[in-house]
Amino acid sequence: MTNPLLETWDTPFGLPPFDRIADGDFAPAMEAALEEGRAAIAAIAENPEPASFANTVAALEMADALLDRVAGVFYNLAGSTSNPVREGLQREFAPKLSAYSSEITNNAALFARIDDLWQRRDQLELTEEEERVLYLTHRSFARSGAALEGAARARLTEVKARLAVLGTEFTQNLLADERDWTMPLSEADLEGLPGFVIDAARAAGQEKGHEGPVVTLSRSLIVPFLQFSPRRDLRERAWRAWTARGRNGGATDNRAIAAEILTLREERARLLGYESFAAYKLETEMAGNPQAVRDLLMRVWEPARAQAMADAERLEAMLHEDGINGALEPWDWRYYSEKRRAAEHDLNEAELKPYFRLEAMIEAAFDCANRLFGLEFRPLDVALYHPDARAWEVTRKGAHVAVFIGDYFARGSKRSGAWCSAMRSQKKLGGDVRPIVVNVCNFAKGDPALLSYDDARTLFHEFGHALHQMLSDVTHGSISGTSVARDFVELPSQLYEHWLEVPEVLDRHARHAETGAPMPPALRDRLLAARTYDMGFQTVEYVASALVDLDFHDGPAPADPMAAEAETLARLGMPRAIGMRHATPHFAHVFAGDGYSSGYYSYMWSEVMDADAFDAFEEAGGPFDAETAARLERFILSAGGSREADALYTAFRGRMPGVEALLKGRGLDKAA
Missing domain, CATH: 1.10.1370.10 (Neurolysin, domain 3)
Known part of the structure; x- marks a missing residue:
């Protein structure tokens, strides 16, 4: 039998053939990918030709193509639809991948070629992007211990391997604690809870196999329970369980x-x-x-x-x-x-929530992306990894841009939180590769699914990350999309949250789930006036x-x-x-x-910029100013890590911001 992970995927847009991939395929595919990677690295390191950017750095960019593909599928599934087999594979893969990474950075012949290029960089006539990739590659090797020798090198390899194992264990322990705890609620316990919380608790009980409603440790359920339950004893029990994750002994x-x-x-x-x-x-x-x-x-x-x-x-x-x-x-x-x-x-949340229907907020995020960047979203009927996941083709002026996958509902097999990842990143080296981008959230299910205002902000936040991936326009995959400084990566996501607060966006999309009526202007104004509340x-x-x-x-x-x-x-x-x-x-x-x-801290470092960046739109005439949006795409969203973060931001804004806009945006400028 063939392994679908090792085949050429003859699927729409090269999507993984999820309906054919079994858990038993991952281990042999990972071994094959590591073997192929090792062979490619050896060929680069042992190349008798003098080092050039093409035969060393660019070749290194291409060496892990199969590994990137296999790992891209596996780790997306391990985070969003875990099971005992996948958890076991994570524990198995962690030290192997760490060892493979150390083999590369410890390869003296390979680093010698990279260092030779670095020393001769002024004579190589590289493009600006190639210079940047060479710099980052050399720096990455040096910071990974490529210059160490003997016992120090061996010990660093051991340390990195152990850290990989421990990180996996930490994640799986947390998932287990979140998955295993529930607090069943009697009908009396539901008193005082708004309908959307009761509906979410009943849906959670059904998902967990309980006959009645339960509170779980999913943020989208436990937070509204803490907001609305008049039962102080139950609030205390829920809060203590929520904050005890990872420290329950055993x-x-x-x-x-x-x-x-x-x-x-x-x-x-x-x-x-x-x-x-x-x-x-x-x-x-x-x-x-x-x-x-x-x-x-x-x-x-x-x-x-x-x-x-x-x-x-x-x-x-x-x-x-x-x-x-x-x-x-x-x-x-x-x-x-x-x-x-x-x-x-x-x-109050019960009054607001009917206006934040999940489907409407997805459409709002898409609509803003269309008005800002000309993107269009077409639903796809394709096989995905879970019934809750859905996909869209993203196009601009009829040209394919990306595939976007949204996986929005909480479930016991999904780790907590919300995140954006790429099953495939954009690059041009070796052919024009368009990205497959995934947003994963943990919203409570309902019929219809209703979001809190904070949930809606989370959806916009993660979609901002997705735009950073989808609009990437670089040659080298190592600097694609969100491959930027950690305290810069949150800028696009936190900036995109601001469009949820634009009155015309709320007027268009915040419509009552039952009546379809738009949010009354007085309610909208009260919502926006209270955005710095608490x-x-x-x-x-x-x-x-x-x-x-x-x-x-x-x-x-x-x-x-x-x-x-x-x-x-x-x-x-x-x-x-x-x-x-x-x-x-x-x-x-x-x-x-x-x-x-x-x-x-990086969320707050980025917030200093996102508050200032949105001001750029306001100063230019409005939140959908075309020229400002074009600059944002050119210098931030499409540029990836092709330049230093401060240089990219300055190119967009003309200067770096101070902390004042952040304090004002949080309503803390007069709090001291």
Whole structure:
């Protein structure tokens, strides 16, 4: 029998033949891909011809074509539709892929060719993009230990392999905790909950095999439960379970894993000559160094904490008015904040939610992309990996641009959160390759599926990442799409959120799920007027997590991360009724891999730019100004990592922004 992962895919747009791929195909396909990659690397390293960009760097770009294809399918499925077989394969693949990566960077002959090109770069007559790719390739090898020798090189290889294993274990433990916990609700427990929460709880119960409604640890269900349930005992039980993910003891406890990861990261950085992992990691980011990150976060922390403390007093007074003695607790905040929002802004989630139907918000995201960039979206009838997933062909002026896949609903086999990935990235080297881009979310199912305003923002956020992938226009895959500095990658996504707040977008797409009537202008205006409501809470829970992440990595690794987390929060004066957005045992951004390690701050670094970037549209005459949109596509969305991030932003905007627009956008400019 043939392995469909190793065949040429004669499918529409070269989509993976999901209906023919079985779990048993992945291991042999991965072995074949690694073998093919090793052969290609050996051919490059052992080439008797003098090194040239084409026979070394460009050849290296093409060496992993099969591996990229196999891994692109597998890891998308492992994150969105996990099962025991796929989890076992993840554990099997992690050390193999780490070893393969180390084989490449430890290949002395290969690095010698790359270094030779780097030393002769001024004589090579390279294009601007080729110069950039050579620079990034040389830097990547050096930062991966290519210049190390002997015991240091061997130890770095061991460290990277172990980190790959630990990151996989952390992710799978978190998924297990999220998958296994439910809180069944009796009919009496449903009292006070709006219909959309009850519907979501019933749908979750059905998905989990329960006869009645349940609360799960999916954010799109547990957050509205905490907002609306008048049962303080149930709110406490749900909040404690939500925040205990990864620290429940037993086989899925992540605390020891986090400690080992931090220790190994510090060792990795020191082997490479850096004083800390943060110094190593931030060297290639826009921030450049840990102090720049700390300065930004603390400038935001002070006014945010002041606002949060003032809000806490108001909410605690409401708690006491309900006849409850004692302090405001974390499981109380969302409940009383929702009541306060209803009182002060004449808004409540139950009134808003019918206007944010999932289908309408997808159409809104598509419509904005059409008006800004001329993109059109046509539904595709193709085999996909799960019944909830659906696909569209993306075109512009009749020409194919990309395939976009949306997978929006929560399920037990899907890891938490929301993300964008590419099963295939755009590139031109070796032929014009158009991307296959996937947005994955965890919205509650319903008939119809209704989103909160925050859910709708998440949808727009992830679609902003998708646009960065779909509109990429570079030659080399290594700098395609979102292959940019981590603290720049969130700019397109956070910027795109702003279009959800455009009144004409809401007028066109925010229509009542039952009546089809547009959102009343008075309700829309109240919604937009309240967009900075509770921003002290939101900013504090985020910045606290970012500062804990930075403290973990900016200096010696803590022997006890939980104690170190507590010390950081105590030093900051963390309000007692607010928890970190991501506490250590479930901080997947930081511990599931190196992506956001020492880099969770990057959302806020990008926010400094996104607030300023949207101002560029307003200054030019409106949110759909064609000239500004063209500059955004040219210098940001299509450029990938072809230039340094600050150079790209300056080319778009003419200057770099300050933090003032961020503070104003969050309503914190007068909070201190």
